[in-house]
Amino acid sequence: MKMKVAGTLLSLSLAVSLAACGSGGSDNTAAQGSPAATVANGAKTKVTYWTIDRHDADYIKSVIETFNKNNPSIEVEMTVMADNFTQSVDIAFASNQAPDVFRTTDFVSFVKKGYLMPLDELMSSDMKARFSKLMVAEANTFDGKTYSLPSTGQLWRLIYNKDLFAKAGLTEPPKTIAEMVDYAKKITDSNKDVGAYGFAGNFKSASSAFTRVANPIMSLSGTSTIDGYNYKTGEYDFSVYKPLLEGLRQMKVDGSMLPGVESLDIDPLRAQFAAGKIGMYFNHSGEPGVYQNQFPTKINWDSALPPTIDGSRNGTVSVLAGNYIGMNKNTKNKEAAWKFMEYMYSVEVQKAYQEKGFGISIVPDVNSVAAKPSIPGIENFLPTKYDALYSPSPLSATEAKVEGVKTGNAVIKYILEGGDASAVLKDLTTRYNAGLKKAKEAGDTKAAPNSAFDPAALQGSMAK
Known part of the structure; x- marks a missing residue:
C-alpha cells in the first residue's frame, strides 16, 4: 500500500498541473474519479483514497496493507491531505483527477455538487439493517438516498494538564464558565516560571475554534443550541453565548491565554500542550491518538466533561451524527471501490479502531464487541449519560447564504x-436567520423546528 501525505500547496499545485495535462475526456483512463484505473502491468485495479485524518494514518495504512494483501487484484492507495481538504476535493473534480473513495467531510455540498454516488443499490440487506437506526438526513442521506454511513462520533471534552493544575492548587476540572476563567488565571500566575498559560484555542481557524468551545458547553447546559441554531425553535439565537463570550474575553484581558492564539492552528496548539505550555483547551476523542502517535508527550494530562453556564447539566454534550467515506459518482472502479468501503466499515476494522483509541464508534455492533481502549487518556472520552447523538445543524447551508462577517x-x-457582546450576538442572530431563510428557499437544507426536542431527555441514550 502506498501512502502519501500531501501538504496544501503541494496537493493543490499537483491537481492544477494534472488538470493542465489531462484530456478530461470521459473515455480517458485518467477520467474523473480514476487518476489511474489500473496498475502499469494491468493486473490490478487501483483504488485511490483521500482522507483528512492524520491522527489515525498509521493504523489505516496497516488496514489497507491487509486489504491489499487479501485482495491481490486490487491496490488501494491512500493520500492524507494536510489542510484545505474540501478545496482540494473541489480542484480534483474540476481537473478530472478526483479519488475513487474519499472522506465525506462536507457532506451536503459534496452531494449537491454531484461528487458522491448513492450507495443504496450496493448495500446488502444485512448492511442496510446494521445502519438503519443511525442514518441521519443531511449527514448520511439526502433526498432519500444514502451517500455515506456512520462510523465514529466526536465526543467533546475539556482537555487539561494535571501538572499545571496541581501547581496552581487546583484539584478538579472547572464546573462553570466562571470557574474556567478563574482557573485559567491561577494556572497562568502559578506557572510563569515555565511560560505556561491557562487556556488556548486554535483561533486561526476562527469558526472551528469557537464551535469547539461553544457547542459542548452550550449543549450540556441545556440550551438546545448547536452552532447558534436552536433545534427546538428551528431558528438561530446566538444570545445564549453571552456568558461564554464574555468569559473568553476576560481570559484574554487577564493574560490567561497563550500569546499568539489569533494565529494558532490546532496542530501547533497540540504541540504546545504536549510541551506543557497550555493548561486547558477543548477538543474531541481523537486526542488520545494524537498524543500517543503525532505529538508524544510525557505530561500528565486528562479530559473531563465541559463546564456549563452555571454548573447544572441540563442537557447533553452533542455528538454530531457523522459520516465517514463515500464513493466518487464517476469512478470507473465501482466494484473494487465498494469492496474497499465494505471493508473499512466492517466490524473488524472499526472494532480495532476503537480499541486503539483513534475514535469512539456510534455503531452498536462495534461497541458490543470492542474491548476498552488501552491507549492512555481515552478513559474520560468514552460515552457517559451526558453524551448523545445530535443531527447536524444547518450551519453549512446557512453560512453559504449569510451576508457579512461569519460567526467565527x-x-x-x-x-x-x-466591544459590546450583546450587539455582536444580536447582529449574528439577525443575519444568520436571514441566511437560513435563503438556504431553505434554495433547497439547500430542510431544517425545521422540533418543538419536542429536549436535550435533558437524551441523557443516557449513548452510555453502555
Missing part, C-alpha cells in the same frame, strides 16, 4: 479586541 470572525474579534 465576529466572536474572535470580540474576544481579542472587546
Whole structure:
C-alpha cells in the first residue's frame, strides 16, 4: 500500500498541473474519479483514497496493507491531505483527477455538487439493517438516498494538564464558565516560571475554534443550541453565548491565554500542550491518538466533561451524527471501490479502531464487541449519560447564504479586541436567520423546528 501525505500547496499545485495535462475526456483512463484505473502491468485495479485524518494514518495504512494483501487484484492507495481538504476535493473534480473513495467531510455540498454516488443499490440487506437506526438526513442521506454511513462520533471534552493544575492548587476540572476563567488565571500566575498559560484555542481557524468551545458547553447546559441554531425553535439565537463570550474575553484581558492564539492552528496548539505550555483547551476523542502517535508527550494530562453556564447539566454534550467515506459518482472502479468501503466499515476494522483509541464508534455492533481502549487518556472520552447523538445543524447551508462577517470572525474579534457582546450576538442572530431563510428557499437544507426536542431527555441514550 502506498501512502502519501500531501501538504496544501503541494496537493493543490499537483491537481492544477494534472488538470493542465489531462484530456478530461470521459473515455480517458485518467477520467474523473480514476487518476489511474489500473496498475502499469494491468493486473490490478487501483483504488485511490483521500482522507483528512492524520491522527489515525498509521493504523489505516496497516488496514489497507491487509486489504491489499487479501485482495491481490486490487491496490488501494491512500493520500492524507494536510489542510484545505474540501478545496482540494473541489480542484480534483474540476481537473478530472478526483479519488475513487474519499472522506465525506462536507457532506451536503459534496452531494449537491454531484461528487458522491448513492450507495443504496450496493448495500446488502444485512448492511442496510446494521445502519438503519443511525442514518441521519443531511449527514448520511439526502433526498432519500444514502451517500455515506456512520462510523465514529466526536465526543467533546475539556482537555487539561494535571501538572499545571496541581501547581496552581487546583484539584478538579472547572464546573462553570466562571470557574474556567478563574482557573485559567491561577494556572497562568502559578506557572510563569515555565511560560505556561491557562487556556488556548486554535483561533486561526476562527469558526472551528469557537464551535469547539461553544457547542459542548452550550449543549450540556441545556440550551438546545448547536452552532447558534436552536433545534427546538428551528431558528438561530446566538444570545445564549453571552456568558461564554464574555468569559473568553476576560481570559484574554487577564493574560490567561497563550500569546499568539489569533494565529494558532490546532496542530501547533497540540504541540504546545504536549510541551506543557497550555493548561486547558477543548477538543474531541481523537486526542488520545494524537498524543500517543503525532505529538508524544510525557505530561500528565486528562479530559473531563465541559463546564456549563452555571454548573447544572441540563442537557447533553452533542455528538454530531457523522459520516465517514463515500464513493466518487464517476469512478470507473465501482466494484473494487465498494469492496474497499465494505471493508473499512466492517466490524473488524472499526472494532480495532476503537480499541486503539483513534475514535469512539456510534455503531452498536462495534461497541458490543470492542474491548476498552488501552491507549492512555481515552478513559474520560468514552460515552457517559451526558453524551448523545445530535443531527447536524444547518450551519453549512446557512453560512453559504449569510451576508457579512461569519460567526467565527465576529466572536474572535470580540474576544481579542472587546466591544459590546450583546450587539455582536444580536447582529449574528439577525443575519444568520436571514441566511437560513435563503438556504431553505434554495433547497439547500430542510431544517425545521422540533418543538419536542429536549436535550435533558437524551441523557443516557449513548452510555453502555
